Amino acid sequence: MAGILVILDGLGGRPTDLDGATCLERAATPVLDELAARGALGLMDPVAPGVRPGSDTSHLSIFGYDPQRVYTGRGAFEALGIGMDVRGGDICLRANFATVEERNGQLIVLDRRAGRLADGKPFADAINGIRLDELGVELVFRSSTEHRGALVLRGPGLSSAVSETDPHEVGVPVRQAVGQDAEARPTADAVNAFTQRAYMVLRDHPLNQERIRRGEPAANAILLRGAAVMPHLQPVTTEYGIEGACIAGGALYKGVARLAGLDVLHVAGATGDLNTDLRAKARAVLSALDKFDLVFVHIKGTDNAAHDGNAQAKRKFIERADREFFAPLAESFPWSRVHLCVSGDHTTPPAVKEHTADPVSVLFVGPAVQPDQCRQFGERAAGRGGLGRFSGRLVPQLLGYCDLGPKFGA
């Protein structure tokens, strides 16, 4: 038995989306409707009723973790979101490239964003050459958009209880990181050593010499803030004694899946946006079925269209997913040994352009699923569905139908 979980990001909608119906209800989805008729529907509160979820917290909850307990702050998950390999116990800090001037041994901040740097990648490559071995700390740095980036510190006994080095104003020195307690002192030392060495490396970087010649502010310092520790998650694969795979375009989803113990499969054309190659993703699911007990598929386009406020684009993307992703799967699945769950990680109404706390439609289909009366996959039908209303935990439910996993109790 294998379980396939498909999350259409921001799938949920409101009756105000398109003339009295949601984008999902207005979309022509013959394949999903057929699956709904064979299976059962319900409504899921991604984290809990009334909680407006981020994609990170909702995915933790969908995998069966309690986000209220394991979510340690945005910083660590932002580092995952820009594609960093973050592990349990790592300390993650949000970073800015900045412009500083050395005066009397102090680094005075002239521009907190280095003139909104266009491409930090060459500087990040240089920073990754910095060693903090004598402090027992490994570091990884990655640039993201404009002047932004993230620093990950790895090593025994590190703590997130360190103050930031970003003074949040210009004309003043870069702050010294301070540990809030004795245990945090080595981490503060590592942060301060990093800040000094990053300055040396960036100051002498040929691209900065060039920026100065062109009259642009040099990106010669890194300001750090928002230290957070990545929680140690018990991998789902260990807990259930299974092999799992992830098929996703977006870095955040690959990162959460990796923490949950899943193998991240590379699928050419899976971009994490509206142009993603859905047929390639379907092919990847079918070939993963031979090797894995759990396959998690993430499709992002629905949420992108909704954040853009474009209800028609969201409806059309759902229709394309039905044709190009669900149709080939439904046709080729070995249905006697597969359970499928389709849902979203939260509601994103195009009129709001943001995530809201409303519950999301869920569909389960497979040999063990008791069919209900629903004949269409949508919010209204899901409200009458046989699964009722519940919070998160789609992966445990899916693996339950597959008879995988431990028994709780005697």
Ligand code: ZN
């Ligand atoms: Zn999301």
Ligand code: ZN
């Ligand atoms: Zn979103």
